[in-house]
Amino acid sequence: MSNLILIIVTAALINNVVLSQFLGICSFLGVSKQMKASASLGLAVIFVITIASAVASLLYDFVLKPLGLDFMKTIVFILVIAALVQIVEMFLKKTSPAIYKALGIYLPLITTNCAVLGVALTNVQDGYNFIESVLSGFGTAVGYTVAIVLLASIRTRIREEDIPAPLRGAPIVLISAALMSIAFMGFSGLSF
Amino acid sequence: MKKYLERLYNGLVKENPTLILMLGMCPTLAVSTRAMNGIGMGLSTTAVLILSNVVISLLRKVIPDEVRLPAYIVIVASLVTVTELLIEAYLPSLYSALGIYIPLIVVNCIILGRAEAYANKHDPVLSLFDGLGMGLGFTVALTLAGMIREFLGNGTFFGMQALPAGIEPIGIFVQPPGAFLVIALIIAIQNAIGIRTRQRDLVEKGCDGVCANCAARCAAAEEVSGK
Numbered sequence: 001m002s003n004l005i006l007i008i009v010t011a012a013l014i015n016n017v018v019l020s021q022f023l024g025i026c027s028f029l030g031v032s033k034q035m036k037a038s039a040s041l042g043l044a045v046i047f048v049i050t051i052a053s054a055v056a057s058l059l060y061d062f063v064l065k066p067l068g069l070d071f072m073k074t075i076v077f078i079l080v081i082a083a084l085v086q087i088v089e090m091f092l093k094k095t096s097p098a099i100y101k102a103l104g105i106y107l108p109l110i111t112t113n114c115a116v117l118g119v120a121l122t123n124v125q126d127g128y129n130f131i132e133s134v135l136s137g138f139g140t141a142v143g144y145t146v147a148i149v150l151l152a153s154i155r156t157r158i159r160e161e162d163i164p165a166p167l168r169g170a171p172i173v174l175i176s177a178a179l180m181s182i183a184f185m186g187f188s189g190l191s192f
Numbered sequence: 193m194k195k196y197l198e199r200l201y202n203g204l205v206k207e208n209p210t211l212i213l214m215l216g217m218c219p220t221l222a223v224s225t226r227a228m229n230g231i232g233m234g235l236s237t238t239a240v241l242i243l244s245n246v247v248i249s250l251l252r253k254v255i256p257d258e259v260r261l262p263a264y265i266v267i268v269a270s271l272v273t274v275t276e277l278l279i280e281a282y283l284p285s286l287y288s289a290l291g292i293y294i295p296l297i298v299v300n301c302i303i304l305g306r307a308e309a310y311a312n313k314h315d316p317v318l319s320l321f322d323g324l325g326m327g328l329g330f331t332v333a334l335t336l337a338g339m340i341r342e343f344l345g346n347g348t349f350f351g352m353q354a355l356p357a358g359i360e361p362i363g364i365f366v367q368p369p370g371a372f373l374v375i376a377l378i379i380a381i382q383n384a385i386g387i388r389t390r391q392r393d394l395v396e397k398g399c400d401g402v403c404a405n406c407a408a409r410c411a412a413a414e415e416v417s418g419k
Contacts, residue, residue, distance in 0.1 A: 020368040023218055023296075113299075117298065121296070177372045178371075181369040182369045185368070
């Protein structure tokens with residue numbers, strides 16, 4: 001049990017997907033302008049990464065590995081993720097319009113979020129079983145959400161500040177991310 | 193000949209994918225801990241980019257417009273798998289240094305971006321030179337960031353001791369925060385000396401609007417901020 005908790009904590013905080021693995025940087029920097037958008041994107045990412053990790057893990061264990069096709073995993077995973085996002089989108093549209101309205105526009109953009117493919121590949125590389133993959137996917141996505149929401153709240157504060165001209169725009173956001181990353185390094189002291 | 197050289201100059205300097213267009217930030221931040229890793233990652237991506245540009249350019253009249261993106265993704269993923277297997281077989285130390293970032297070349301915006309913006313409109317030879325120029329531009333930028341981080345964080349230059357004994361390197365630069373700091377510094381210097389980059393797009397839209405997938409990301413981000 002503590003092993004499973006450790007997987008979540010490691011994925012969410014210690015090896016934070018954005019701040020120490022550098023996956024999903026594009027959306028992390030691009031969509032963190034507003035708090036509301038960041039939170040919705042975070043929720044959509046949790047949704048998609050958890051499902052994608054589950055499907056990728058099942059596919060790898062029961063289809064690719066028995067057939068000796070594990071070298072095909074990159075191609076298979078990216079196609080499966082793209083298809084999966086479409087299916088999830090259609091399913092939500094039919095069954096729960098409220099959730100669809102909140103997450104809808106973010107779902108297609110997650111297809112190419114490298115964090116989704118990254119998690120699926122890392123799970124396989126670490127030899128995680130089905131439950132461990134799902135938890136690691138969930139933890140990673142929670143880590144992503146925490147990071148993007150924190151960055152969004154920092155950015156709403158620095159917007160009104162008098163920043164030296166060369167640092168305006170991307171540099172100050174990257175420096176904020178660097179400081180967050182330093183803070184997250186502190187989590188590496190966590191151990192169970 | 194001149195138009196081929198122009199493609200190289202465009203990729204290396206005028207529209208450098210990393211330094212000017214601000215694309216492919218994930219690998220830039222992740223593998224720039226050592227200058228050699230930068231070269232390795234840059235050249236692997238260049239190989240994939242040249243091949244994908246040529247293949248997509250050759251197939252540009254065959255692939256139906258509606259399904260072009262899935263088709264590009266399959267082509268790029270196949271080429272990345274081949275590259276990954278070759279690196280694993282012949283350069284095992286590079287393979288273990290780059291790890292997960294080799295298969296993730298598939299989702300590098302530069303590759304799909306060039307397919308969409310250039311290769312599907314131009315002939316194979318021009319596309320080859322475009323891929324070469326863009327790939328080398330990416331390699332130069334990665335190596336530059338790698339050199340800075342390696343020198344400050346580890347006191348070495350391409351693995352050779354560069355700082356005199358007694359001066360302690362600043363370890364944080366080879367840690368994850370150093371990646372953000374060095375890229376921030378490079379962009380700030382470019383801003384200060386008046387080089388026009390798309391740095392604002394990076395934090396406003398997260399993309400440059402050329403790459404089809406990023407374009408979708410842009411549109412959605414704009415839709416949200418417009419509400």
